[in-house]
Amino acid sequence: xxxxxxxxxxxxxxxxxxxxxxxxxxxxxxxxxxxxxxxxxxxxxxxxxxxxxxxxxxxxxxxxxxxxxxxxxxxxxxxxxxxxxxxxxxxxxxxxxxxxxxxxxxxxxxxxxxxxxxxxxxxxxxxxxxxxxxxxxxxxxxxxxxxxxxxxxxxxxxxxxxxxxxxxxxxxxxxxxxxxxxxxxxxxxxxxxxxxxxxxxxxxxxxxxxxxxxxxxxxxxxxxxxxxxxxxxxxxxxxxxxxxxxxxxxxxxxxxxxxxxxxxxxxxxxxxxxxxxxxxxxxxxxxxxxxxxxxxxxxxxxxxxxxxxxxxxxxxxxxxxxxxxxxxxxxxxxxxxxxxxxxxxxxxxxxxxxxxxxxxxxxxxxxxxx
Amino acid sequence: xxxxxxxxxxxxxxxxxxxxxxxxxxxxxxxxxxxxxxxxxxxxxxxxxxxxxxxxxxxxxxxxxxxxxxxxxxxxxxxxxxxxxxxxxxxxxxxxxxxxxxxxxxxxxxxxxxxxxxxxxxxxxxxxxxxxxxxxxxxxxxxxxxxxxxxxxxxxxxxxxxxxxxxxxxxxxxxxxxxxxxxxxxxxxxxxxxxxxxxxxxxxxxxxxxxxxxxxxxxxxxxxxxxxxxxxxxxxxxxxxxxxxxxxxxxxxxxxxxxxxxxxxxxxxxxxxxxxxxxxxxxxxxxxxxxxxxxxxxxxxxxxxxxxxxxxxxxxxxxxxxxxxxxxxxxxxxxxxxxxxxxxxxxxxxxxxxxxxxxxxxxxxxxxxx
Numbered sequence: 001x002x003x004x005x006x007x008x009x010x011x012x013x014x015x016x017x018x019x020x021x022x023x024x025x026x027x028x029x030x031x032x033x034x035x036x037x038x039x040x041x042x043x044x045x046x047x048x049x050x051x052x053x054x055x056x057x058x059x060x061x062x063x064x065x066x067x068x069x070x071x072x073x074x075x076x077x078x079x080x081x082x083x084x085x086x087x088x089x090x091x092x093x094x095x096x097x098x099x100x101x102x103x104x105x106x107x108x109x110x111x112x113x114x115x116x117x118x119x120x121x122x123x124x125x126x127x128x129x130x131x132x133x134x135x136x137x138x139x140x141x142x143x144x145x146x147x148x149x150x151x152x153x154x155x156x157x158x159x160x161x162x163x164x165x166x167x168x169x170x171x172x173x174x175x176x177x178x179x180x181x182x183x184x185x186x187x188x189x190x191x192x193x194x195x196x197x198x199x200x201x202x203x204x205x206x207x208x209x210x211x212x213x214x215x216x217x218x219x220x221x222x223x224x225x226x227x228x229x230x231x232x233x234x235x236x237x238x239x240x241x242x243x244x245x246x247x248x249x250x251x252x253x254x255x256x257x258x259x260x261x262x263x264x265x266x267x268x269x270x271x272x273x274x275x276x277x278x279x280x281x282x283x284x285x286x287x288x289x290x291x292x293x294x295x296x297x298x299x300x301x302x303x304x305x306x307x308x309x310x311x312x313x314x315x316x317x318x319x320x321x322x323x324x325x326x327x328x329x330x331x332x333x334x335x336x337x338x339x340x341x342x343x344x345x346x347x348x349x350x351x352x353x354x355x356x357x358x359x360x361x362x363x364x365x366x367x368x369x370x
Numbered sequence: 371x372x373x374x375x376x377x378x379x380x381x382x383x384x385x386x387x388x389x390x391x392x393x394x395x396x397x398x399x400x401x402x403x404x405x406x407x408x409x410x411x412x413x414x415x416x417x418x419x420x421x422x423x424x425x426x427x428x429x430x431x432x433x434x435x436x437x438x439x440x441x442x443x444x445x446x447x448x449x450x451x452x453x454x455x456x457x458x459x460x461x462x463x464x465x466x467x468x469x470x471x472x473x474x475x476x477x478x479x480x481x482x483x484x485x486x487x488x489x490x491x492x493x494x495x496x497x498x499x500x501x502x503x504x505x506x507x508x509x510x511x512x513x514x515x516x517x518x519x520x521x522x523x524x525x526x527x528x529x530x531x532x533x534x535x536x537x538x539x540x541x542x543x544x545x546x547x548x549x550x551x552x553x554x555x556x557x558x559x560x561x562x563x564x565x566x567x568x569x570x571x572x573x574x575x576x577x578x579x580x581x582x583x584x585x586x587x588x589x590x591x592x593x594x595x596x597x598x599x600x601x602x603x604x605x606x607x608x609x610x611x612x613x614x615x616x617x618x619x620x621x622x623x624x625x626x627x628x629x630x631x632x633x634x635x636x637x638x639x640x641x642x643x644x645x646x647x648x649x650x651x652x653x654x655x656x657x658x659x660x661x662x663x664x665x666x667x668x669x670x671x672x673x674x675x676x677x678x679x680x681x682x683x684x685x686x687x688x689x690x691x692x693x694x695x696x697x698x699x700x701x702x703x704x705x706x707x708x709x710x711x712x713x714x715x716x717x718x719x720x721x722x723x724x725x726x727x728x729x730x731x732x733x734x735x736x737x738x739x740x
Contacts, residue, residue, distance in 0.1 A: 002445075002737040002738065002739065003445055003738070003739050005739055014468075016466075016468060016469075016739045017466070017739065018739065019739070050683055050684065072683060072684040073655075073684060075372075075373055092644070092655075092684060092685075093644040093645045093653075094644065095642070095644045095645075095699070095700050096386075096387070096642050096644070096700070098384075098386060099386075117645055117647055118645065118646070118647075118699060120699060120700075143647060147648075147651075148645075148647075148653060148682065148685055148687060149644075149645040149647055149653050149685070150645075150647055151647065180682060272465070272466050274462070274463040274464065274465045274466070274519075275463045275465075275487055275488065275518075275519040275520075276488070277487055277488075277513060277518075277519055277520055277521065278517075281517075283463075283518060283519050285443075285462075288662060288664050288709070288711070288712040288715075289711075289712050289715040289736075289737070292658060292662075292663070293662070293663060293664045294658050294663040294681065311664065312518065312550060313420055313442060313711045313712060314420065314442040314443060314462060315462075315518055315519070317518060329465070329488060329490060330465050330466070330490075339658070341658070341659075341683045342658040342659050342683060345658075345659040345716070346715070346716070346737060347737065348737055366659075367372040367659070367716060367717065367718055368372065368373070369372065369373050369375055369386045369387065369388065369389070
């Protein structure tokens with residue numbers, strides 16, 4: 001467990017480093033913008049909490065009208081339900097009996113949903129749910145183009161939905177149609193084309209359920225990169241964007257329709273410079289254990305021209321082309337993570353600040369099993 | 371904080387997933403092999419604990435004759451000292467006053483060392499140490515070829531060493547000469563050449579200290595990739611390898627002199643397969659939050675032919691060329707991390723097993739500040 005990196009009310013320059021920090025003014029503006037957009041479209045917003053794993057931020061999303069949140073693991077769901085979030089959808093397959101038992105226990109205290117893409121899971125889900133005296137919402141995951149989990153769209157979805165609807169302790173809750181691979185296609189036409197294909201897959205899957213006498217109350221999916229296209233489709237009923245409160249270097253590479261980013265960067269890693277061994281080189285205390293590097297290097301937010309060029313375990317190498325690296329010795333800098341979700345997962349706390357003042361220090365339910 | 375993934379005495383197949391697990395027979399053989407090699411060379415072994423951040427494993431290293439351990443952060447040092455390790459070297463520059471105060475407090479309870487590569491740090495180190503009534507061991511870090519932190523070898527090292535030796539509360543403890551960039555050069559001749567250059571830099575630095583009337587009791591450095599070359603140099607007095615207890619995919623790419631790996635892979639992530647949506651595709655529950663990806667993808671340890679080909683936050687995509695992916699549904703597989711150090715940093719616990727039985731569940735001092 002990490003040391004708590006700051007105290008509410010303290011000046012920002014007392015935050016210990018490296019720390020994950022969020023600008024609350026920008027965070028709130030991002031939350032408001034998405035809530036307004038989805039409300040105007042007449043759809044339900046169920047933000048994905050896998051990005052932050054932070055019950056306090058989930059509560060801010062629900063306070064702005066979200067119906068609940070998504071998460072990716074049973075223990076994330078437990079942390080969210082324990083914090084008072086009443087409606088949590090685990091957007092993942094869960095098949096291990098010990099995890100299913102936990103999930104079913106949660107479903108006694110909150111509305112809990114989970115995905116299914118295999119008929120072999122139905123008796124396990126049903127057994128866990130009935131043993132707990134609970135009802136689990138089960139969504140069929142259709143593979144709408146991401147080619148990760150999910151059954152083939154169309155008839156196979158209908159067959160699995162029928163099996164779920166017939167199983168004790170389970171409620172067939174709808175279809176999970178998430179095209180994850182489309183989120184980081186770089187241009188709007190690419191993303192639109194991917195979601196148009198996903199739309200056809202979702203419709204075929206819905207029709208196959210209806211043909212078997214099933215109501216499809218919910219088609220849920222979408223992410224920060226594509227949600228406008230899911231809105232435009234007229235098929236999705238619920239949207240699951242997760243990164244929009246924070247953004248990251250990778251999402252900043254997405255071109256938006258008007259060339260501008262709709263959401264602003266609110267999340268940073270605050271690092272300290274502890275060595276300036278050459279005129280163009282400064283070393284900070286945030287390296288491979290302070291950022292996820294799957295989407296590339298972090299970017300320097302505050303120092304014009306300086307660039308984060310290399311990482312080792314606890315060192316980040318900054319190139320300072322102006323040649324005045326020595327002036328950064330002992331300084332603190334904000335860095336933009338390459339990929340928000342796995343970077344959040346490195347921290348036990350996120351520090352919320354407003355202006356020059358720490359306002360909140362929130363626990364992050366990181367490292368969860370299940 | 372993670373759920374504890376297993377209980378000592380329980381069968382291995384009850385470990386919850388994803389979990390970090392270590393084969394204790396292999397771990398002990400690796401620890402024994404390094405201890406014997408360094409002892410035979412007549413040098414001191416101070417293993418680097420940044421790889422595992424686990425006081426229990428540090429204690430196993432000390433029990434085999436290590437003089438103490440290294441770590442990379444002040445809070446790692448605190449966790450190690452709290453657990454009874456009496457001699458800890460922070461192989462990093464520390465310049466933030468709040469961190470220096472913590473380090474000096476630790477030095478009242480244990481032998482604590484730290485690096486310095488800037489004259490501006492000397493009064494800060496000295497002030498913290500005298501304020502705590504402690505003595506800090508301070509090593510000058512020379513840049514022996516890694517081009518990360520460190521002063522230029524030779525005269526600049528001697529000048530800084532003199533300033534440290536003259537400062538109240540500090541003991542000039544020697545030279546830190548670590549060629550980190552050489553650890554992953556792939557062939558023995560490349561690594562040997564890099565350490566020969568580092569040797570010349572270390573000797574020039576030592577000579578500059580001696581010319582200023584200073585004794586150089588210790589030249590410390592080396593890693594799992596190069597330690598044989600530092601032994602051969604006759605210059606280093608203490609070795610700091612960190613990865614040898616565990617190994618990883620990246621170290622397995624190093625060619626060793628006789629074509630064989632001296633240390634065996636002991637560390638794995640245990641994952642559960644929760645979806646097999648296509649004959650050649652299986653999805654496990656270990657993704658971007660279960661491994662560090664800076665050194666590439668993990669490798670499948672147990673299933674011949676299966677390969678880990680893609681990751682998202684909580685999913686790992688396995689290619690199963692034999693076409694029998696469905697047989698893996700619900701199965702548990704061991705995966706070899708790409709890079710051991712930042713992967714350890716994702717877990718609050720490491721599970722030690724022997725044969726089919728869990729023997730220990732050790733806390734990991736992950737996510738440390740400072």
